[in-house]
Each structure stands twice: as structure tokens, then as C-alpha cells.
Amino acid sequence: QVQLVESGGGLVQAGGSLRLSCAASGRTFNKYGMVGWFRQAPGKEREFVVGIYWSGGNTYYGDSVKGRFTISRDNAKNTVYLQMESLTPEDTAVYYCATASRIAIIRAPNSYNYWGQGTQVTVSS
Numbered sequence: 800q801v802q803l804v805e806s807g808g809g810l811v812q813a814g815g816s817l818r819l820s821c822a823a824s825g826r827t828f829n830k831y832g833m834v835g836w837f838r839q840a841p842g843k844e845r846e847f848v849v850g851i852y853w854s855g856g857n858t859y860y861g862d863s864v865k866g867r868f869t870i871s872r873d874n875a876k877n878t879v880y881l882q883m884e885s886l887t888p889e890d891t892a893v894y895y896c897a898t899a900s901r902i903a904i905i906r907a908p909n910s911y912n913y914w915g916q917g918t919q920v921t922v923s924s
Contacts, residue, residue, distance in 0.1 A: 801826045801913045803896050808918030811886055819881040819918060821896030827877050829900045830854050836870065836881050837908060838892035838920075848894070849881065850905035859905050863889070886922045893917040 807819040821834070828834055835850035849860045849870045858870055869882040879896065896915040903910035 801828070801898060803898060803913055803915035805894060805896050805915040805918040808894060808920045810921045810923065813887055813922055813924050815886050815922070816882070816884045817886065817920060819883070819894055819896075819920070821879045821881075821915060823877045823879075823898065828853055828872075828879070828898055831902065832898060832900045833902050833905055833910075834870075834872075834879050834896065834898045835905060835911060836879075837895045837897060838890075839895070839917075840892040843892075845895070845908050846892070847906040847908075851879070852902055852905065861906075883920070886920075888922045888924045891920060891922050893919050 801823050802825045804822050830853050833852045836848040837845050838848050839845045847861045851858045851870050867885045871880045895917045897911035898913045899911045
């Protein structure tokens with residue numbers, strides 16, 4: 800079992816930046832799997848933000864965050880980061896980290912079998 804804990808959320812003004820962290824415990828991220836960030840705003844479906852295939856490090860971004868968000872990882876710390884720049888009120892949501900033990904459709908929430916509890920990001924105008 801893998802436990803995921805997100806941190807780094809908070810309140811920021813439009814145009815600002817935040818860095819979210821996703822720390823894995825129990826087991827390391829599976830080198831044959833993938834890690835994704837998703838977000839969910841009130842009344843909306845869960846939205847794919849970015850994902851990374853652990854082996855090879857290929858990354859994929861949602862259209863709404865391309866050029867503003869960056870995923871990175873620290874293998875030694877078993878942690879994945881989401882650097883968010885040029886934030887807008889439309890980025891306000893609960894952000895979730897998820898991981899899967901094997902590669903699958905990286906943009907699909909049901910591809911992932913472990914989820915964190917989420918961290919709130921609020922962007923004020």
C-alpha cells in the first residue's frame with residue numbers, strides 16, 4: 800500500500816505561485832507506474848492537471864495548465880512536486896495527487912489506484 804500526502808496549498812493572489820508536494824510513504828512510487836495531479840472545483844468533475852510516467856519521466860499536461868505548471872520529482876525523497884505559476888481564479892480547486900502501479904491512460908482518474916486526501920488551492924482576484 801502507498802499512502803500519499805499532499806501539502807503546499809493555500810490562498811494566493813492572481814498572478815502568484817504555489818508549489819504543491821506529494822509525499823509517498825509505505826512504499827515508493829512504482830518505477831513501472833505513473834503519478835498524476837488532478838483537481839476538482841466545487842460542482843465540477845475531477846480534472847487532469849499533469850502526469851508523469853515514472854520510467855522515462857515523460858510528462859503530459861492538461862491544456863489549461865500548459866506553460867504555467869511544472870511537475871518534478873525527487874526520487875530520494877519519494878516526493879513529486881507541482882510548481883504552479885501565473886495562477887488565476889480558475890485554478891481554484893482541491894488538488895489531488897494519485898499514483899498507479901502500472902502505466903495506463905494517464906489522463907483518466909480511474910487509471911489510478913492510490914489517492915491523497917487533497918490540498919486546497921484558492922486564487923483570489
